[in-house]
Amino acid sequence: MEIIQIVGLGLVATILTLVIKEQKPMFAFLLATFTGVMIFLFLIGKIAEVIRVLERLATQAGLNLVYLETILKIIGIAYIAEFGAQITRDAGQGAIASKIELAGKILILVMAIPIITVIIETVIRLLPS
Amino acid sequence: MTYEVNTIFYIAGIGIIVAMIHTVLKQMGKEDWAHWVTLVGFIIVLYMVATFISDLFTEIKRTFLFK
Numbered sequence: 001m002e003i004i005q006i007v008g009l010g011l012v013a014t015i016l017t018l019v020i021k022e023q024k025p026m027f028a029f030l031l032a033t034f035t036g037v038m039i040f041l042f043l044i045g046k047i048a049e050v051i052r053v054l055e056r057l058a059t060q061a062g063l064n065l066v067y068l069e070t071i072l073k074i075i076g077i078a079y080i081a082e083f084g085a086q087i088t089r090d091a092g093q094g095a096i097a098s099k100i101e102l103a104g105k106i107l108i109l110v111m112a113i114p115i116i117t118v119i120i121e122t123v124i125r126l127l128p129s
Numbered sequence: 130m131t132y133e134v135n136t137i138f139y140i141a142g143i144g145i146i147v148a149m150i151h152t153v154l155k156q157m158g159k160e161d162w163a164h165w166v167t168l169v170g171f172i173i174v175l176y177m178v179a180t181f182i183s184d185l186f187t188e189i190k191r192t193f194l195f196k
Contacts (some may be wrong), residue, residue, distance in 0.1 A: 009134065016141035020148070026171055027144030031177045034140060037181045038133055041188060048192045069194050076193025080186070 006039060021070050029091050036087060040079075070115060081107075136181070140174050145158075 013035035021028040051072060057069045081104025089097035147170035162169035 009137070013137055016137065016173055020141055022145040023151075024144050024167070027140065027147070027174060030174050031137065031144070032183060033138045034178050035137060037178070037185045038137075041133075041181075044185075044188050044192055051192065060190030072193045076189055079193070080189055124142075 001094065002042070006042065032090055033087050036083060040083060053069065067115060070111055074111050077104055077107050077111070080104075136177065140177065143170050143174055 013031060017028045020031065033078050039052060055065075055068065079102055085097040085100040085104075088100060147167055150166050151163045154160075154166065
């Protein structure tokens with residue numbers, strides 16, 4: 001029942017944040033950041049297990065591991081970008097948060113280009129010339 | 130997990146205590162001291178949070194196969 005731990009942690013952190021925000025908003029921000037980091041660290045263990053299973057399935061299926069690696073990197077970029085953007089937006093800097101999200105999208109696009117190229121080449125080869 | 134939950138209370142406690150010291154010093158008329166106390170407390174907490182963010186990033190790098 002890890003979800004109870006997570007929810008309890010979130011509630012406690014929220015209450016403490018509300019208490020401190022009156023006096024020192026900076027500490028409240030750091031507390032919120034730290035809570036986010038803790039929940040992410042907690043979840044990443046679970047994600048690692050899922051990734052192990054995916055890797056095993058991919059090797060069993062004889063898949064090229066480059067594709068799996070690219071997908072994992074894309075998920076990681078989405079993860080970090082989302083985290084940074086949420087923290088930044090929480091601190092009231094919506095503009096910087098949007099830029100972080102934009103950077104995440106563009107980096108994901110750059111990573112996906114080899115896969116897109118392979119798909120398009122395959123489709124072109126299938127077409128009768 | 131249990132070890133890290135304490136860190137939340139550390140941060141909140143440092144925040145409350147620093148706010149208290151700030152108020153007391155302000156009442157005594159020592160504004161500059163009050164600001165230094167706030168700055169030191171903030172740096173301590175910032176160091177803790179930065180350490181944990183660094184942990185998170187290394188963990189993400191390890192999990193998602195970034196080289």
